[in-house]
Amino acid sequence: NAGVTQTPKFRVLKTGQSMTLLCAQDMNHEYMYWYRQDPGMGLRLIHYSVGEGTTAKGEVPDGYNVSRLKKQNFLLGLESAAPSQTSVYFCASSAGTGIIYEQYFGPGTRLTVT
Amino acid sequence: SQQGEEDPQALSIQEGENATMNCSYKTSINNLQWYRQNSGRGLVHLILIRSNEREKHSGRLRVTLDTSKKSSSLLITASRAADTASYFCATDARAAGNKLTFGGGTRVLVKP
Numbered sequence: 001n002a003g004v005t006q007t008p009k010f011r012v013l014k015t016g017q018s019m020t021l022l023c024a025q026d027m028n029h030e031y032m033y034w035y036r037q038d039p040g041m042g043l044r045l046i047h048y049s050v051g052e053g054t055t056a057k058g059e060v061p062d063g064y065n066v067s068r069l070k071k072q073n074f075l076l077g078l079e080s081a082a083p084s085q086t087s088v089y090f091c092a093s094s095a096g097t098g099i100i101y102e103q104y105f106g107p108g109t110r111l112t113v114t
Numbered sequence: 115s116q117q118g119e120e121d122p123q124a125l126s127i128q129e130g131e132n133a134t135m136n137c138s139y140k141t142s143i144n145n146l147q148w149y150r151q152n153s154g155r156g157l158v159h160l161i162l163i164r165s166n167e168r169e170k171h172s173g174r175l176r177v178t179l180d181t182s183k184k185s186s187s188l189l190i191t192a193s194r195a196a197d198t199a200s201y202f203c204a205t206d207a208r209a210a211g212n213k214l215t216f217g218g219g220t221r222v223l224v225k226p
Contacts, residue, residue, distance in 0.1 A: 004156070035216075041218060042118075042202060042216040042217050042218040042219055043157070043202070043216040044216075045213060045214075045215075058213070059215075090156055090157070092156075092157075102147065102159035102162060103157075103159065103214060104159070105156030105157040105158070106156050107156050108154075108155070108156055
């Protein structure tokens with residue numbers, strides 16, 4: 001099993017450009033999450049999904065959109081990139097919610113917005 | 115806002131020594147997890163401790179939880195160079211909708 005994969009691994013955008021980050025998991029997990037990690041800030045939840053066709057806002061959702069059309073995929077979109085969105089983005093999945101279930105993380109996407 | 119705060123922010127030890135890091139949180143939690151992140155990689159789950167547990171072991175890892183003090187500690191015994199990583203605590207609180215909230219992490223450097 002590949003676990004959780006993310007595409008691309010690196011990306012440089014100019015301010016105002018758009019892009020989509022793809023997350024895929026092969027563990028048949030119901031729950032999927034997008035986080036961003038900034039230096040000294042730990043991980044902050046952007047959006048999450050509790051099942052196919054559902055999405056919900058996390059702690060820092062502004063400037064991002066998500067879609068979960070298929071159970072195994074969770075897409076994160078930036079419609080108009082800003083320098084403040086320069087960060088490392090991690091996708092994660094879990095079989096359920098909360099502490100009962102551990103989260104499995106992808107390798108991350110390093111995004112730079114100039 | 116961060117629910118968990120790790121202390122210290124950074125730790126440097128010699129191989130073979132023990133490493134201890136702490137996590138404090140603000141609101142009541144259901145349970146707490148610890149994760150490890152190697153440089154440039156995603157997080158990996160280490161250990162989970164439920165709110166009704168006080169101590170848990172997994173190999174060279176020992177986790178304690180004191181709900182009265184709203185704190186947890188992670189001890190790595192007989193550290194190895196491969197333990198060099200950042201360690202994060204993650205709490206699950208009803209106030210956060212039972213989603214995990216991560217602290218800022220402790221960077222551990224184990225010198226050979």
